Amino acid sequence: MKRLVLFDLDGVLLHSQENMRQAWDVVLRKTAVNRPFEDYFALIGRPFKDIMAHLGVNQDIERIEKIYMTASFDFLAQATFFPGVRDALAQIRDSGVKMGVVTSKDAPRTKAVLAQLDIRFATIQSPNDKFRGKPAPDHVLIAMAEAGEDPADTLFVGDMETDWQAACRAGVDYAHAGWGYGEPIKSVHTLHSISELPNHIL
Ligand SMILES: [Mg+2]
Numbered sequence: 001m002k003r004l005v006l007f008d009l010d011g012v013l014l015h016s017q018e019n020m021r022q023a024w025d026v027v028l029r030k031t032a033v034n035r036p037f038e039d040y041f042a043l044i045g046r047p048f049k050d051i052m053a054h055l056g057v058n059q060d061i062e063r064i065e066k067i068y069m070t071a072s073f074d075f076l077a078q079a080t081f082f083p084g085v086r087d088a089l090a091q092i093r094d095s096g097v098k099m100g101v102v103t104s105k106d107a108p109r110t111k112a113v114l115a116q117l118d119i120r121f122a123t124i125q126s127p128n129d130k131f132r133g134k135p136a137p138d139h140v141l142i143a144m145a146e147a148g149e150d151p152a153d154t155l156f157v158g159d160m161e162t163d164w165q166a167a168c169r170a171g172v173d174y175a176h177a178g179w180g181y182g183e184p185i186k187s188v189h190t191l192h193s194i195s196e197l198p199n200h201i202l
Contacts, residue, residue, distance in 0.1 A: 002201045003153040004122065005092060006143050006172070009103035010044060011159035011180030012194075013089075014113055016079040020044065023072035031064050033057055044181065045160035047104050047133035073109055081117070082179060084195045089119050091198040098122040100143045102156070102166070104133055122147035135165035140172060155201055157191070164188060175200060 010016045024037045035055050043051040048065050057064065092099060100123035103110055107126040114121060123146035131138035144154055156167035159180020167174035175197070176182075176190040184190060191197055 002097060002155045002173075004098045004100065004144065004147050004149040004155070005197070005201055006100045006102050006123075006140060006154060006156045008045070008156075008158040008160070008163045008177075008180075009101055009105055009110060009113065011182065012157055012177045013081055013085050013101075014079050015082050017041070017181065019072055019075050019079040022075045022078070023068050026071035027064055027068050030067050031060065033064060041181070045104055045134060045158075045162040047127040048106075050133060069106055069109065073112070076109060076112060079113065082194060084193060086117065088194045088197050089117065092201070093119055095198070095202050097201060098147050098149065100124065100147055102134070102139045102143050104162075135162040135169070137166050137170035140166050140170035144170070144172070157197065158182075161185060 007013055020041065021037050024040050027033050039055060040051060043054050048068065049061055052061050052064065089099065099119060100121050101114065102125045104127055110124060110126050114124065123143040125139040125143050127133045131142065140156060144151060151171040154172040155175060156163065156172050157175050157177055158164060159177040160182040164174050164185050174188060176185050176188050178190045178192045191200065
């Protein structure tokens with residue numbers, strides 16, 4: 001039995017693809033960026049600045065990020081939790097297992113989203129300038145430290161290869177959200193629905 005479950009947010013708890021598409025459309029309209037949404041979306045899971053570097057966008061990053069974040073915040077109501085998320089989290093909470101979030105979404109949007117859930121998270125990690133983002137293990141390690149739990153007692157649930165890499169590098173077990181935005185990962189336990197999660201950890 002695990003004592004702490006860490007979730008990625010987008011593609012695991014939150015169905016935010018349409019929100020991202022709309023925010024990216026605003027970036028395309030207001031900046032010189034011309035890469036299609038699909039190119040951006042293929043890289044999500046990493047901090048925004050890292051995605052821009054991968055796309056070869058190396059000018060005006062802060063302005064572009066601000067435009068994207070502001071637009072995404074404006075459209076945030078269109079992002080909804082995947083079916084079964086509220087029930088699964090309530091079941092885990094009632095069993096006494098702690099929960100946390102390790103996301104590449106910035107702190108203001110993450111807090112606004114998580115405030116809609118009736119869950120007290122032991123730790124919430126968003127990118128900052130001090131530590132490396134996923135696939136580096138930094139925020140997974142900090143999350144465990146904040147929650148007061150060991151790697152052996154922790155499970156990470158993600159949907160992108162970057163999540164799996166961060167979990168491996170932090171020394172924690174990983175379960176793949178099959179309903180998310182990433183490709184399946186070979187030889188990794190895949191959950192087909194979040195309703196399978198309580199049985200998987202309890
Ligand atoms: Mg994700």
